[in-house]
Amino acid sequence: MNSTLATVSKILRYSCVDGPGNRLVIFLQGCNFSCQACHNPHTIGICNHCGDCIPACPVNALSLVDSLVEFDPQRCDQCDACLDVCPISANPMVSQYAVADILALIYKHRPFLSGITVSGGEPTRQLQFLVDLFSAVKADPELARITCFIDSNGHLGESGWAALLPVTDGVMLDIKSFRSQLHEDMTGSSNDRSLRSARILYAAGKLYELRFLLVPGKTDSDDELDQLAAFVGELGANLQVRLNAFQHHGVRGPALNWEKMSEDGVNSAADRLRAAGLSNVVTPAVYL
Numbered sequence: 250m251n252s253t254l255a256t257v258s259k260i261l262r263y264s265c266v267d268g269p270g271n272r273l274v275i276f277l278q279g280c281n282f283s284c285q286a287c288h289n290p291h292t293i294g295i296c297n298h299c300g301d302c303i304p305a306c307p308v309n310a311l312s313l314v315d316s317l318v319e320f321d322p323q324r325c326d327q328c329d330a331c332l333d334v335c336p337i338s339a340n341p342m343v344s345q346y347a348v349a350d351i352l353a354l355i356y357k358h359r360p361f362l363s364g365i366t367v368s369g370g371e372p373t374r375q376l377q378f379l380v381d382l383f384s385a386v387k388a389d390p391e392l393a394r395i396t397c398f399i400d401s402n403g404h405l406g407e408s409g410w411a412a413l414l415p416v417t418d419g420v421m422l423d424i425k426s427f428r429s430q431l432h433e434d435m436t437g438s439s440n441d442r443s444l445r446s447a448r449i450l451y452a453a454g455k456l457y458e459l460r461f462l463l464v465p466g467k468t469d470s471d472d473e474l475d476q477l478a479a480f481v482g483e484l485g486a487n488l489q490v491r492l493n494a495f496q497h498h499g500v501r502g503p504a505l506n507w508e509k510m511s512e513d514g515v516n517s518a519a520d521r522l523r524a525a526g527l528s529n530v531v532t533p534a535v536y537l
């Protein structure tokens with residue numbers, strides 16, 4: 250069994266919103282974007298064991314042992330005070346998981362699972378773990394029914410996808426904006442690599458859905474939606490496009506002053522995309 254370890258921020262035993270069917274979802278720590286609208290900002294950084302969060306913990310669940318932050322899950326009451334004070338958007342409560350540990354979880358829950366999804370953070374930052382985990386699932390005849398998906402921002406390059414796609418069943422890809430400058434303002438990176446990834450994934454038959462976050466006054470403009478429609482139209486007008494509505498849950502900093510996206514606004518964006526020929530536009534089931 251491969252001994253690659255992953256830094257994991259959270260595992261959901263069951264989810265029906267992270268890909269098709271009922272899925273075990275593994276959230277990996279660390280992201281190469283710093284999205285202003287991130288609703289999980291504490292998954293962005295990797296802990297450098299500075300110790301700044303230790304005094305913030307009201308129940309002494311954190312301590313410094315041999316210059317490393319140690320977390321005691323028995324004491325933690327999940328108040329998230331440590332996440333709020335971390336200066337680099339990291340998380341002292343992460344765990345290390347080997348491929349064998351995740352396989353054991355899949356085995357335990359497999360009668361109820363359609364598949365697994367690895368999310369983040371940005372899961373492809375831990376590329377070797379992804380390749381090893383998915384390869385192990387594919388090599389096990391008892392897990393033949395389990396599909397392997399990832400949620401990605403598309404920053405991975407061509408050779409990374411070449412390593413990952415042979416063992417991946419589907420990718421849910423986020424494009425934050427089709428206008429390069431706006432994408433850079435919103436994420437800290439240009440959209441070149443994400444757009445290239447969308448083309449690579451579609452050509453490989455692995456682009457399960459393209460996700461687009463509607464933010465009032467930023468990504469809901471006619472120009473932005475027309476560029477989205479043109480891009481998807483070039484790939485294939487029946488590609489599933491999932492519109493997400495910007496909300497404040499989990500968000501930090503200036504984006505808390507951004508307007509929330511209304512259901513009416515989403516429906517009007519969806520109508521424009523459908524009128525432009527996109528046949529598979531999905532809107533949120535709930536608005537929180």
Ligand code: SF4
Pocket residue numbers: 295296297298299300301302303318334335336337338339340341
């Ligand atoms: S989680 Fe953040 S504040 Fe806490 S030790 Fe790590 S880097 Fe420092």
Ligand code: SF4
Pocket residue numbers: 305306307308309310311324325326327328329330331332342
């Ligand atoms: S979330 Fe847990 S570890 Fe973090 S401050 Fe709260 S009790 Fe302490």
